[in-house]
Amino acid sequence: MFHLTFLGTGATVPSAERGVSALLVEQEARRFLVDCGEGTLRQIRAAHLGLRRLDRILFTHGHLDHILGLASLAGTLDLWGQGHRLCLHGGADALKTARILLDQVVWPHGHPGLAVDYVPLAPGCIQQQDGLRLSAFPVRHHDTDSFGFLFEEEPHRPLDPERMEALGITEGGQRQKLARGDSIRLPDGRRLDRDSVLGPPEPGARLAVIGDCESVSSLTEVVRGVDLLVIEATYRSADADLARQRGHLTIADATTLAREAGVRQLVLTHQSDRYDPDAVLAEARSLFPPVRIARDFDRIEVRAGA
Ligand SMILES: [Zn+2]
Numbered sequence: 378m379f380h381l382t383f384l385g386t387g388a389t390v391p392s393a394e395r396g397v398s399a400l401l402v403e404q405e406a407r408r409f410l411v412d413c414g415e416g417t418l419r420q421i422r423a424a425h426l427g428l429r430r431l432d433r434i435l436f437t438h439g440h441l442d443h444i445l446g447l448a449s450l451a452g453t454l455d456l457w458g459q460g461h462r463l464c465l466h467g468g469a470d471a472l473k474t475a476r477i478l479l480d481q482v483v484w485p486h487g488h489p490g491l492a493v494d495y496v497p498l499a500p501g502c503i504q505q506q507d508g509l510r511l512s513a514f515p516v517r518h519h520d521t522d523s524f525g526f527l528f529e530e531e532p533h534r535p536l537d538p539e540r541m542e543a544l545g546i547t548e549g550g551q552r553q554k555l556a557r558g559d560s561i562r563l564p565d566g567r568r569l570d571r572d573s574v575l576g577p578p579e580p581g582a583r584l585a586v587i588g589d590c591e592s593v594s595s596l597t598e599v600v601r602g603v604d605l606l607v608i609e610a611t612y613r614s615a616d617a618d619l620a621r622q623r624g625h626l627t628i629a630d631a632t633t634l635a636r637e638a639g640v641r642q643l644v645l646t647h648q649s650d651r652y653d654p655d656a657v658l659a660e661a662r663s664l665f666p667p668v669r670i671a672r673d674f675d676r677i678e679v680r681a682g683a
């Protein structure tokens with residue numbers, strides 16, 4: 378299961394209601410910040426999320442409304458001694474901007490206590506460990522080297538409480554041992570291992586996050602069947618010409634992708650304050666009912682098949 382917290386849902390410029398792009402994705406103890414627009418530190422603090430374990434930022438691309446907040450966030454992580462390492466994943470443009478911000482603006486006089494890793498993105502797996510696979514895929518947006526991200530939990534087999542009950546394993550300590558993978562001894566002397574009390578396999582949740590984007594034509598197979606897709610929809614469908622000129626999507630572009638890819642739920646972000654939010658929601662729902670328009674501080678749980 379993933380927990381999403383939308384920290385900035387506005388397009389290009391912060392407004393009274395919306396910060397610019399930032400999304401926190403949490404899975405068990407892991408935290409990934411996707412983009413870090415101006416004011417992200419303030420949004421994290423306003424949402425009472427804390428800075429612990431905030432050690433990995435994935436940049437969709439290097440436009441300033443997605444990266445400018447890195448300066449104050451990294452500076453504060455260092456100042457407060459929160460963590461020792463910050464890992465930045467991005468295309469070449471995003472990493473170049475990140476280096477300028479950190480080396481020339483935040484820490485022009487030397488190395489901080491916080492070590493920063495700059496990890497160039499390429500299509501494919503970024504990491505696979507402890508039941509989670511994270512991968513990147515290319516996204517078209519102006520002439521940037523932009524990426525989207527796919528978070529996939531591996532299928533798993535949880536302990537079956539009825540099976541344990543039937544075997545008389547009621548004590549919490551014994552159940553914890555089995556959960557850790559240790560074997561236990563039953564009162565009649567038999568030894569029992571974890572595999573004997575596992576329930577049927579359960580699928581893991583799948584989440585796709587796409588930032589700014591000008592064409593969805595290559596994305597259908599990449600996001601096929603995900604439990605939740607987060608994607609920009611900066612323009613209403615009547616403004617398709619403007620969307621093309623500016624390298625962004627309309628509501629119809631995003632909902633068409635979701636429908637054709639069999640996405641279960643859709644969240645539209647990177648919202649322009651030129652529109653009435655009720656009209657945006659009504660238009661999106663008429664095209665793809667399981668949709669919501671992200672607002673700052675929205676929290677969403679993503680479960681497999683939910
Ligand atoms: Zn943007």
Ligand SMILES: [Zn+2]
Nearest residue numbers: 438440518589
């Ligand atoms: Zn952009």
